[in-house]
Amino acid sequence: MAEIDSKEQKTAQGAGGGAIGKKLLQLSPSPHIATSASAATLMRNVLVALAPAAVFGCVIFGLPALLNIVVSVAAAMIGEAAFRRVLKRESRVKDLSAAVTGLLLALAIPPATPLWMTALGAIFAVVVVKEFFGGLGSNVFNPALSARAFLLMSFPAALTEWNRPNDLSSGFMTFDAATTATPLNIIKQGGGIADVADSFGGVADYASVIKTLFFGNRGGSTGETSILLILAGAAYLLATKTIDWRAPLAMIAAVAAGSLALGLDPLFGVLSGGVLFGAVFMATDYTTAPLTAKGKLLFGAGAGLITVLIRKWGAFPEGVTYGILIMNAFTPFLNKLLSRKYGYVPKKKPSAPAATGAAAAKEAGK
Secondary structure, three states: OEEEOOHHHHOOEEOOOEEOOOOEEEOOOOOOOOOOOOHHHHHHHHHHHHHHHHHHHHHHHOHHHHHHHHHHHHHHHHHHHHHHHHOOOOOOHHHOHHHHHHHHHHHOOOOOOOHHHHHHHHHHHHHHHHHHHOOOOOOOOOHHHHHHHHHHHHOOOHHHOEEOOOOHHHOOOOOOOOEEOOHHHHHHOOOOHHHHHHHHOOOOOHHHHHHHHHHOOOOOOOOOOOHHHHHHHHHHHHHOOOOOOHHHHHHHHHHHHHHHHOOOOHHHHHHOOOHHHHHHHOOOOOOOOOOOHHHHHHHHHHHHHHHHHHHHHOOOOOOHHHHHHHHHHHHHHHHHHOOOOOOOOOOOOOOOOOOOHHHHHHHHHO
């Protein structure tokens, strides 16, 4: 059931029995699934799962990364509250969905993105991508990824400038971080694993490159670098039943298989860039991912394949953002194609009656 809170409907009169009340209730579209978990509980779980990657990003990229996180979360929450106030709708700040959107955006962009761009992206995410479509649960595309795509198209120079991880001995409070190429950028420009190893400094072999990618002391978006901490967040979300395993696993498998088919290193393809981050925190979005088990598998596989195709032939070295957003557009089709009948019990075929009398004797004579 969904509340209708327009001013006119609050004062509406019943057709046959006086005032209906301050608020009318409208039956929302099916399916109607009962659950004890509230939106705030689910969002709180996501925030907890994101915390390790966020803290690690602040440690290796310094104060600019921290400021981006604070600005993005604040802009998302204030922007949503202000927009809903203008429309005279109840504030939804307490459900923490805006906070999650702001944090996801901050972790999906370069750590030194200008703060005003980060704020603009966060407001775009919660107002244009979410509230324009009706608010939480009604948006078609993932808000954080849509905002990232918007910023990338509007400010490509700023959104493709990556910071080299800080020398931790120099301390946390640093602004003048050196820029570097990400591992995917190096491969896109025609380099090889040896060039990636050189960019890490002091790393000499393939195993060391994979180890560095796994633990995350490399250039990239604030939250995507440490695969270990992303997997820790995934384990927490799975343990609390906040996310389903199908879409992430299908996306990771598709990236590995697609990379292998196109002559790319599958392990490098999975560990570099934002594949794990997108698979765990973006492809599992309740609103923009399919409802059914088969739909989730197809959604993840499609996002993974599109990611690999963009990496191979696209203008950008990374394709996770567009892979997931394109599959968001297919979600309604997948829900319709692989729909689940709720509350429907198929009729059992009646068993054939046993033969009696002459018919039984005749059957026995055979």
